Amino acid sequence: MAPESDSPDAPRVVATGGTGPQADPSSAETDPSGVPFSELTPAILRTQRTSLKWTRFSADILPLFVAEMDFTLSPQVQQAVISRVLASDTGYLDGPGELAPVFADFALTRWGWQVDPSHVHLATDVSCGIVEPLRLHVPSGGRVAITTPVYPSFFEMLEELPVEIVQIPLIQTTVPATVPPGIEARLDLAALERAFADDPGIDALVLSNPHNPHGLLHSPADLAELARLAATYGVFVISDEIHAPLTHRDHVFTPFAPLAAAAGALSVTATSASKGWNVAGLKCSVVVAADARANQLLRRLPPEVTTRVSILGLHANIAAFRDAGDWLDRAVAQIEANADLLAELIADKLPGVAYARPHAGYLAWLDFSQAGIGPDPFRRILTEAKVALGKGTAFGAGGEGHVRLNLACAPDTIRQAVDRIAALVAQAQGQEQTQNGALS
Known part of the structure; x- marks a missing residue:
């Protein structure tokens, strides 16, 4: 078994043997491997991982665009x-x-x-x-x-x-x-x-x-x-x-x-x-x-x-x-919980946004065409809300006005993303109401 580094910035290697106390992998506060979500924040992951998810955009951008999980690899895969x-x-x-x-x-x-x-x-x-x-x-x-x-x-x-x-x-x-x-x-x-x-x-x-x-x-x-x-x-x-x-x-x-x-x-x-x-x-x-x-x-x-x-x-x-079937089952359970969380957040904070709740995978398809932020929601959300999502038009015909959001992350990451986007939508809708009032 590979030892863990003493450095707080080192990638986590999940133990597979019973050599010490570990977090409960079924806990709502941990990922499928039992790693606390507090250790899987975007700020921490950006210091540990080097895939395009963490390098394409600047550090002030929440990266929810590419289909990569934030979860720690299963112990079985790590050890293999x-x-x-x-x-x-x-x-x-x-x-x-x-x-x-x-x-x-x-x-x-x-x-x-x-x-x-x-x-x-x-x-x-x-x-x-x-x-x-x-x-x-x-x-x-x-x-x-x-x-x-x-x-x-x-x-x-x-x-x-x-x-x-x-x-x-x-x-x-x-x-x-x-x-x-x-x-x-x-x-x-x-x-x-x-x-x-x-x-x-x-x-x-x-x-x-x-x-x-x-x-x-x-x-x-x-x-x-x-x-x-x-x-x-x-x-x-x-x-x-x-x-x-x-x-x-x-x-x-x-x-x-x-x-x-x-x-x-x-x-x-x-x-x-x-x-x-x-x-x-x-x-x-x-x-x-x-x-x-x-x-x-x-x-x-x-x-x-x-x-x-x-x-x-x-x-x-x-x-x-x-x-690693058990790890997969826990991952699916967490993704489902995150999908439910996103539905609650949309209903509460993103009026006008429609949501294709996934029945497989960890990708959420969102229609922003009635949200009041214009025909290219991807660009405004990226530049003003500082959240990187999948651009709907890249998905071909039928993708206009849509974005794709990654759910395989800590729940707080989803909350942060929705809060940022909600502030943008509220500002845009407030501006529209002001303009309509001035015209009436």
Whole structure:
């Protein structure tokens, strides 16, 4: 076990053995590893961490824009990485090894998905797991659909390929009767079928499942119909299921692969422990074939897709999927509590803001179009409230007037962010009332 540093600025290494008193990891005052939230404030984390979350903006900005957790890594993941470093096990990989059956066990236990371990392949990250199968299957100049507003990196990764990006917006509706007003969304299956049947049609669809930024769990019926349409029109579906481990309690995630296989649609799934256990920087993901036909496609992936995977990431993924389920459950419980807290704060302090409460993941999608701070809420919130959120227009069609907020942090961080934004909204609405009074 690695010793903790005496320096107050040193990153925390969570003990895994019973060598001393530890905080209760189920406590409302601690993160999933039992680290007090008082040790995970933005001011402290900025001195310890070096990812873009903590370096992109100045120290006076609260960073809630990128999908990284503030929580401490699970002890199981920490020790898996430390043990590999101590063993000098830092070479190249030739395949998924133990990760394939470990992921298959997790998928069966959590989602009822029977994965053939021989259908599990490695990729550096989920972006690579999307781009490389598309590179194999979609012809130059082909058309790839995405359902917007969606993860902005879909646009960036598809620009690596000579393809046309086709945006097919979700059906988004505001529910004014809820407090705060809610946002509901679902796939526009009619629009998808029109695009599939068009001339030229669609060669492939990149599906966000669960959907980012809404935290939307697509219904089994919608996914089954999508699979039928994909089979009918010969559309290759790559399902990005990176947020699936973070499905909230009392909700059910539906993997796309079994439905695709049943319908005869060509499909692969790209996923990783990277979001569920916050190990994106360790660079390892899996690409899973829905059936034997899809597996033949994945067998054609260049060898470098595997050898560029980090061996430390592989062992972190094994530890996460096999040993860190309890940590994941505590993380989900804290995210749900933070989602409830955000709803209360919006209802109390942010009139006019609508909220898509996530049912998976830790990202909150907020509609500021009726809040009185103009058409670009991201910019005003960043420059005047000093809070960095995800910019809605970066998510494509349907993202105008919206922002995305990260919930995987200490509750006080969310309170601070809302207080800052509420002051901006109150000032803007007060100015509007003054102007309207002067005109009347």
